Amino acid sequence: MKLPILTTLTAALLSTTALADEIWVTNEKDDTISVIDIETMEVVRTIETGERPRGITFSKDYSVVYICASDSDAVQVMDPNTGKILYDLPSGEDPEQFVLHPDNRHLYIANEDDAITTVVDTQTRTVVAQIDVGIEPEGMAVSPDGKIAITTSETTNMAHWIDTETQTLFANTLVDSRPRHAEFTKDGTELWVSAEIGGTISIFDVATQTEKAKIDFEIDNIHPDRVQPVGFEFTNGDTHAFVALGPSNHVAVVNTETYEVEDYILVGRRVWHLAFNRDRTQLFTTNGVSGDVTVIDVASRKAIKSIKVGRFPWGAAFRPTE
Amino acid sequence: MLQTHLACAFCGVLALGLAAPALAQVNVDIHYIKQVVAPPPTLSNLDPIPEDLGVRGAELGLEDNTTTGRFLGQTYRLTMTDVPEDGDFAAAVRAALADSALLVIDAPMAQLLEAADLPEAAEALFFNAGAADVALRADQCRAQVLHTIPSYAMKADALMQFFVARRWDEIALIAGDRAEDVAWADTLETSARKFGLTFGARKTWAFDADMRRNASQEVPLFTQDLGDYDVLLVADAADDFARYISYNTWRPRPVAGSEGLRPVTWHRVVEAWGAAQLQSRFEDLAGRPMLDRDYAVWAAMRAIGEAVTRTGAADAATLRSYMLSDAFELAGFKGRPLTFRTWNGQLRQPIPLVHERALVAQAPLEGFLHQRTELDTLGLDQPESGCAAFEN
Numbered sequence: 001m002k003l004p005i006l007t008t009l010t011a012a013l014l015s016t017t018a019l020a021d022e023i024w025v026t027n028e029k030d031d032t033i034s035v036i037d038i039e040t041m042e043v044v045r046t047i048e049t050g051e052r053p054r055g056i057t058f059s060k061d062y063s064v065v066y067i068c069a070s071d072s073d074a075v076q077v078m079d080p081n082t083g084k085i086l087y088d089l090p091s092g093e094d095p096e097q098f099v100l101h102p103d104n105r106h107l108y109i110a111n112e113d114d115a116i117t118t119v120v121d122t123q124t125r126t127v128v129a130q131i132d133v134g135i136e137p138e139g140m141a142v143s144p145d146g147k148i149a150i151t152t153s154e155t156t157n158m159a160h161w162i163d164t165e166t167q168t169l170f171a172n173t174l175v176d177s178r179p180r181h182a183e184f185t186k187d188g189t190e191l192w193v194s195a196e197i198g199g200t201i202s203i204f205d206v207a208t209q210t211e212k213a214k215i216d217f218e219i220d221n222i223h224p225d226r227v228q229p230v231g232f233e234f235t236n237g238d239t240h241a242f243v244a245l246g247p248s249n250h251v252a253v254v255n256t257e258t259y260e261v262e263d264y265i266l267v268g269r270r271v272w273h274l275a276f277n278r279d280r281t282q283l284f285t286t287n288g289v290s291g292d293v294t295v296i297d298v299a300s301r302k303a304i305k306s307i308k309v310g311r312f313p314w315g316a317a318f319r320p321t322e
Numbered sequence: 323m324l325q326t327h328l329a330c331a332f333c334g335v336l337a338l339g340l341a342a343p344a345l346a347q348v349n350v351d352i353h354y355i356k357q358v359v360a361p362p363p364t365l366s367n368l369d370p371i372p373e374d375l376g377v378r379g380a381e382l383g384l385e386d387n388t389t390t391g392r393f394l395g396q397t398y399r400l401t402m403t404d405v406p407e408d409g410d411f412a413a414a415v416r417a418a419l420a421d422s423a424l425l426v427i428d429a430p431m432a433q434l435l436e437a438a439d440l441p442e443a444a445e446a447l448f449f450n451a452g453a454a455d456v457a458l459r460a461d462q463c464r465a466q467v468l469h470t471i472p473s474y475a476m477k478a479d480a481l482m483q484f485f486v487a488r489r490w491d492e493i494a495l496i497a498g499d500r501a502e503d504v505a506w507a508d509t510l511e512t513s514a515r516k517f518g519l520t521f522g523a524r525k526t527w528a529f530d531a532d533m534r535r536n537a538s539q540e541v542p543l544f545t546q547d548l549g550d551y552d553v554l555l556v557a558d559a560a561d562d563f564a565r566y567i568s569y570n571t572w573r574p575r576p577v578a579g580s581e582g583l584r585p586v587t588w589h590r591v592v593e594a595w596g597a598a599q600l601q602s603r604f605e606d607l608a609g610r611p612m613l614d615r616d617y618a619v620w621a622a623m624r625a626i627g628e629a630v631t632r633t634g635a636a637d638a639a640t641l642r643s644y645m646l647s648d649a650f651e652l653a654g655f656k657g658r659p660l661t662f663r664t665w666n667g668q669l670r671q672p673i674p675l676v677h678e679r680a681l682v683a684q685a686p687l688e689g690f691l692h693q694r695t696e697l698d699t700l701g702l703d704q705p706e707s708g709c710a711a712f713e714n
Contacts, residue, residue, distance in 0.1 A: 094602075112599055113599065113602055113603065113606075115389055134389055134390055134393065135386055135389045135390070135603075136596070136599050154596065154599075154653070155386055155389075155390070155653065156386075156389055156390040156393070157390070157628075157631070157653075158390070158393060160393075172393040172394075174394075174631065174632075176651075177628075177651055177652070177653040177659060178596070178653045196653075197651060197653040197658070197659045198651065198659075199659075223695065223696060225658035225659060225695065225696075225697075226658065247657070
């Protein structure tokens, strides 16, 4: 009598994990990843990682997930199906954030304590290059054509432009205080860099590496000092950017044509990074201080749910499950 | 007199892939001058003051500036001078001024004023990283002196905001009998009244007994006649007797000020806002945690670095006017940009309230509002400063 029930249950469990897409969230102070089922908007799995997990990204085919385990001084490579750590990559000390090159092979890693960007070949598991950058490197980006990698350094207040062929710097551009995150637009013509303490996003023309615009944020009844842009993501077609504004507890919606801020959305406390679902209709934000994830409906620009995760959620990454 | 020159390992390696615009070479010379002050004898030897206090902050500031500078063709040189107890401070400052107009001063108020009033100092830019005296931000201010160390008033206000938030409305105080203790106690008293708290009994600690043996007998008796109160403040600038007060008071009450809950410039328990990175860089360099004075010296070095980065200049006049402008902001790992008050040259900054094991709160606390910035709820605001030297 018991057997059929068990089988049905197992089948049901398998089918849910197989169907629903997921958002993976690193919990900096819990040494875990919370896996959110996008369908049910609940945490369905909690996976242990190395110490102080922050940056998280999947390989292009989603067969492995890379995790910056900062205090373990390692980039861990995990099988997302089993949650088992397969092996560590040599990463340099205190890896905080990284970006995977479009070749699906080279990881560009910011070594926060060492003022270095480390380039690792994920196939041979060796360090290809180490590049001296400014103090406290953090934001990482690669241009869509793969020719340029960017590191931003928080204390030096620069975006460092790396030629990925020679693995050397070819430009260093000043931005406002404490740059945190960098992204290229999909056509590769613009680089956006957020400055947490400066309270701005600088937009660079990639061809000339010169600043072409700067975005300021202003929220009613919140002192500008508290409006601190950190992570941001572009919507479908790059029409808008959603910008996490740290301790102001808001996400800004920026028009990428006019560079004007159209909306501010209230989310959890100290909003940090963000990840979209598959069709970019929903956005998931990590809220460090409140220890939760806010789900934003992109079309209506409203927060529709908050999901409790671990302590100090930091990074977020989308995982399709079919 | 001990003098050390530091330049950085990177200075020879300027070719680091500088493609774009040809950058003008800028050389920045900074002098750090420390007056060695023998700490008064204390009952406990558990926490000696590190001999390299402040010095390590200067070194880290130099490293930070140099790393940034190498991408911009800017080099930094730091000369550090220790003036011994019986040394001639003014002579050391005069010698430094012959070489550079950028001086970070780590000395008591008397020496700082002596230095700032030298005829040679008229066009210089000093950073006060050692003296918390309120007078230096008030009628004893000097136009060429900026302060990166918070004043006693800022620290006192930070504590009082916490008491208001907790509704610890009634305060008693014990102060040591040294001049610094009295000054700190007076500032606490003024601040308590400013925030509408009830300031009750105040007693002077003048015991010469060894409290390591008999605090549990003496302190309850000593605190018995303080009446009732919510929190006991202890003003003990030299860290002499304060540590023996906690848990020995007649009434079971929290202790704050120089012991228990303390307002600080910096402390190892400050971890948020990226501070963990500054802490670990300092620890790697110095082999000990970063302390108040290290932070103030580091902040002075970084303020210079930030102004040089943004202006491309190294002369005192340009740097001073940039630092006092709206454009200046320093990322000081305290959760918001740090700026200088234009009326007395004080670096605005949040004040962490800590105990030995954790951050309790950080002032300004929520709800203390100000028309300019909440940071101006701490310390001397423009109308009360009385500093005339900065009128511009």
